[in-house]
Amino acid sequence: MQKKKLVLIQSSPYDHEKKPIKKSKLYFVGLAMPLLAAMTPDEFEVKIILETIEDIDFDMDVDIVGIGSMGHAVIRSIDIAKEFKKRGKTVFMGGYMVSLMPEEAKKYCDSVIVGDGEEAYPAMLKDYLRGELKSFYNMPVKLIHTPLPRFDLILDKKIGDMLPVQAGRGCPKSCSFCSIYCLYKNHYIRRPIEDVVRDIRQIKDLGFNKFMLLDDNIMSNRKYMMELLDYIIPMKMTWISQCSIDIGDDRELLEKLSKSGCMTLSFGLESIVQESLNSMNKSWAKVSDYKRLIKNIQSVGIDISTEMVVGADADTKESIRNTADFIKECKIVVPRFYILTPIPGTIYHKEMLEAKRIYIEDMYSYDGSQAVHIPKNMSPEELTKEYWALYEKVFEIGNIMRRTVLRKEFFKAPGRYLFYMAINLYYRYQIKNRLTPNII
Numbered sequence: 001m002q003k004k005k006l007v008l009i010q011s012s013p014y015d016h017e018k019k020p021i022k023k024s025k026l027y028f029v030g031l032a033m034p035l036l037a038a039m040t041p042d043e044f045e046v047k048i049i050l051e052t053i054e055d056i057d058f059d060m061d062v063d064i065v066g067i068g069s070m071g072h073a074v075i076r077s078i079d080i081a082k083e084f085k086k087r088g089k090t091v092f093m094g095g096y097m098v099s100l101m102p103e104e105a106k107k108y109c110d111s112v113i114v115g116d117g118e119e120a121y122p123a124m125l126k127d128y129l130r131g132e133l134k135s136f137y138n139m140p141v142k143l144i145h146t147p148l149p150r151f152d153l154i155l156d157k158k159i160g161d162m163l164p165v166q167a168g169r170g171c172p173k174s175c176s177f178c179s180i181y182c183l184y185k186n187h188y189i190r191r192p193i194e195d196v197v198r199d200i201r202q203i204k205d206l207g208f209n210k211f212m213l214l215d216d217n218i219m220s221n222r223k224y225m226m227e228l229l230d231y232i233i234p235m236k237m238t239w240i241s242q243c244s245i246d247i248g249d250d251r252e253l254l255e256k257l258s259k260s261g262c263m264t265l266s267f268g269l270e271s272i273v274q275e276s277l278n279s280m281n282k283s284w285a286k287v288s289d290y291k292r293l294i295k296n297i298q299s300v301g302i303d304i305s306t307e308m309v310v311g312a313d314a315d316t317k318e319s320i321r322n323t324a325d326f327i328k329e330c331k332i333v334v335p336r337f338y339i340l341t342p343i344p345g346t347i348y349h350k351e352m353l354e355a356k357r358i359y360i361e362d363m364y365s366y367d368g369s370q371a372v373h374i375p376k377n378m379s380p381e382e383l384t385k386e387y388w389a390l391y392e393k394v395f396e397i398g399n400i401m402r403r404t405v406l407r408k409e410f411f412k413a414p415g416r417y418l419f420y421m422a423i424n425l426y427y428r429y430q431i432k433n434r435l436t437p438n439i440i
């Protein structure tokens, strides 16, 4: 039997002129598409398109099209779906955004996969072959036991020098604005250590010396992490990940992380105002501890990148301006900011809706770069202005240089700090064009 032609597309968000953002190189690739490709039944011939670095030929010879939906890139995903539907193709969608609003997504495609794809995706493709495709597939998994991701399908593309590997999915915390909490509701799955090690080995065997450990909080199970590190240390690789800031008090774990090649950890610090953190159900994070914990982490040679939001109820113009000093003092190598945004499906969205504080209703414009809610201590327009002023300040050339190349650590690892500088300069370029930095 002739194989059905399947293409999996990771869409790229639109810029202000409604053109998909393009890049000559995608440094961080996601895992979803190579993983789904690996779980594709034999009856299909599968191909991956990463739209940030390649164009989509809507007239390509294909039977069925799968489209991802990450953040505000969902509006592009919908437009892609419409184009393929016009040409009579079968279209399915998956990923975070469509999982948070499946009914809406279904208007534009034949089938929506909600949440985990491990069981739902192969089941959906089998149904398609039988001519029994359902509108929705929602099959949460208890254990993630997956084949090796098909990185071979993306190796000839313009990607960076690191590949992703997943350790855990979901998060034990419950921050009110977070899509991960909203989708997984504290359900946190850790993959078997031997599978994670197998995947890291594949990355090394493919000639990559760096990996990105995907897990929303590598700190949440210390025993698991300590054991995983025992396997990572002898591989002599470099890696980055995300974590909660309380890891700064665990000297033993920090030293072992550093020994294993952990280069950068990203922390969702969110705000330098404690009341704002409390209002986001993140009172477990203590602003008064931030500087001390950051110093501890940096003292073992691990650099810090941060994710912060502005526009929470206790934020003022002054606190937003002071955030720039915090970043400077802490020498955060890659700082990122968003305007606190009520993503549909999250608790925060419900709160803002009930309080009649939604300012812009078109959820497709929710890209974290303009205020779409009514803040407490300023107008939405003022918040948007303060947000960009903060970004401008933090990404002044002098500030970029000070936190990347003009620091004593530079001499220990010049390549690493030059890499951070390049990211910062690219972000600066995006900020000048009023694009929220991220796709790198």
Ligand code: B12
Pocket (backbone or CB within 6 Å): 010, 011, 012, 013, 028, 029, 030, 031, 032, 035, 036, 052, 066, 067, 068, 069, 070, 071, 072, 073, 092, 093, 094, 095, 096, 097, 100, 113, 115, 116, 117, 118, 121, 164, 166, 170, 179, 180, 214, 215, 216, 343, 367, 368, 436, 437, 438, 439, 440
């Ligand atoms: C790696 C990553 C990136 C990378 C790579 C992106 C890429 N294009 O692949 C970079 C840094 C470039 C990036 C950028 C962005 N990201 Co991102 N990213 C992640 C991260 C850390 C891991 C994603 C991953 O690979 N996970 C592992 C895979 C296996 O899991 P998964 O993605 O959930 O996929 C499973 C299911 O969801 C499902 N599935 C997923 N996609 C699809 C598609 C189909 C067709 C099907 C059937 C199933 C399916 O099947 C998979 C297996 O079960 C997540 C956080 C997280 N913990 O997941 C954020 C995350 C997905 N990103 C997010 C956002 C907002 C963005 C940006 C919009 C940020 C911005 N403002 O620019 C951009 C958009 C980029 C784009 N569309 O191209 C949000 C999404 C929130 C939401 N409501 O949608 C997350 C959840 C972070 C967060 N905490 O908010 N990102």
Ligand code: SF4
Pocket (backbone or CB within 6 Å): 171, 172, 173, 174, 175, 178, 179, 180, 181, 216, 217, 244, 268
């Ligand atoms: S700790 Fe991070 S991933 Fe977990 S719920 Fe809070 S914001 Fe989401």
